[in-house]
Amino acid sequence: MTKTLLRALAGETLPNPPIWMMRQAGRYLPEYRATRAEAGDFLSLCYNPDLAAEVTLQPIRRYGFDAAILFADILLLPQALGADLWFVTGEGPRLSTITGPEGMRGLKGKDDIHDHLAPVYETVRILTRELPSETTLIGFAGAPWTVATYMIAGRGTPDQGPAHALREGDNATFETLIDLLTESTIEYLSMQVEAGAEVVKLFDSWAGSLKGDAFAKYALAPAKRIISELKARHPGLPIIAFPREAGDNYIGFAKAVGADCLAIDNSVSATWAAENLQSDSCIQGNLAPGHMVTGGQALIDETRRIVEAFRGGPHIFNLGHGITPDADPENVQLMIDTVRETPKR
Numbered sequence: 547m548t549k550t551l552l553r554a555l556a557g558e559t560l561p562n563p564p565i566w567m568m569r570q571a572g573r574y575l576p577e578y579r580a581t582r583a584e585a586g587d588f589l590s591l592c593y594n595p596d597l598a599a600e601v602t603l604q605p606i607r608r609y610g611f612d613a614a615i616l617f618a619d620i621l622l623l624p625q626a627l628g629a630d631l632w633f634v635t636g637e638g639p640r641l642s643t644i645t646g647p648e649g650m651r652g653l654k655g656k657d658d659i660h661d662h663l664a665p666v667y668e669t670v671r672i673l674t675r676e677l678p679s680e681t682t683l684i685g686f687a688g689a690p691w692t693v694a695t696y697m698i699a700g701r702g703t704p705d706q707g708p709a710h711a712l713r714e715g716d717n718a719t720f721e722t723l724i725d726l727l728t729e730s731t732i733e734y735l736s737m738q739v740e741a742g743a744e745v746v747k748l749f750d751s752w753a754g755s756l757k758g759d760a761f762a763k764y765a766l767a768p769a770k771r772i773i774s775e776l777k778a779r780h781p782g783l784p785i786i787a788f789p790r791e792a793g794d795n796y797i798g799f800a801k802a803v804g805a806d807c808l809a810i811d812n813s814v815s816a817t818w819a820a821e822n823l824q825s826d827s828c829i830q831g832n833l834a835p836g837h838m839v840t841g842g843q844a845l846i847d848e849t850r851r852i853v854e855a856f857r858g859g860p861h862i863f864n865l866g867h868g869i870t871p872d873a874d875p876e877n878v879q880l881m882i883d884t885v886r887e888t889p890k891r
């Protein structure tokens with residue numbers, strides 16, 4: 547096994563961590579903006595396999611990242627299930643809402659998603675042919691709770707209020723939705739793997755707003771179910787879990803759900819994470835995305851600090867969340883150069 551990302555995911559401590567970035571194909575790159583304009587809009591880009599493969603490859607060509615992440619979105623699955631979805635430029639996603647049992651009635655079943663998602667699987671197949679042999683292809687989906695927050699509210703929300711309200715006010719409907727998402731996510735990711743994804747990542751961007759028992763029930767349990775079923779179907783498949791802003795709930799998470807790698811945000815310290823999390827699994831993440839905007843010595847210092855902190859175990863260098871549209875592409879190169887040149891002990 548020569549691909550560095552797969553080696554880190556298998557638990558190997560490497561002299562230099564492999565690197566990729568959340569949202570590495572995105573608006574900070576002029577070539578992405580040009581291809582998106584050619585596609586017309588964001589969703590048309592997601593459903594055009596040739597162009598989606600093209601934007602997936604752009605950051606690989608420019609920077610030689612060790613992994614490519616399939617270009618798609620976590621909200622394509624709700625759309626495949628029958629939710630309305632559109633993006634308002636400058637604002638973000640809009641969907642039909644779910645406020646009670648009637649909101650579930652129009653939705654399809656877990657096995658009825660594949661016609662709609664066929665272009666995504668085709669993108670994966672194109673990438674398996676076109677990626678350099680040293681680059682690992684990552685597939686992904688949103689975790690049930692995070693996807694549910696958008697399906698319930700019909701948009702992104704600062705505190706996931708509507709989803710918490712449904713969870714507390716009509717728990718039966720809420721749990722029906724979580725179960726449908728859990729089961730359809732298994733089918734969706736399984737098809738990505740069959741098409742050629744070598745690793746899958748589960749994005750639970752809003753896991754941090756689940757506290758206590760709710761975290762165990764709606765972040766941990768669905769991830770565990772998805773991961774154990776995927777591993778049963780695809781033995782040896784490496785899986786990255788990202789329960790963002792989980793804080794102390796990061797402790798033991800990778801082991802409990804069976805993930806090979808825990809992705810962490812930038813609200814926890816790297817030294818704390820190395821001490822408390824790295825013995826369970828490979829660690830990925832932690833650099834604040836804002837450094838990609840501001841650059842300079844602070845970017846260099848923070849990058850070195852993170853590389854140093856995780857040097858004693860398996861580590862994949864990444865940001866704590868997605869790179870933002872105002873980032874400077876030069877700062878990405880500075881980060882990569884810093885990771886690759888950080889003096890080895």
Ligand code: CP3
Binds near residue numbers: 571620
């Ligand atoms: O990381 C990558 O390069 C792969 C592609 C990818 C996108 N979205 C492309 C995208 C991935 C892995 C995602 C995941 C995603 N999508 C998440 C989880 C990760 C996270 O960021 O917390 C979430 C919550 C979404 C839902 C979503 N998609 C929102 C809230 C938005 C609007 C916010 C924004 O940045 O504009 C999107 C749009 C989106 N998804 C863009 C991209 C490149 C920007 C769309 C554009 O080109 O206008």
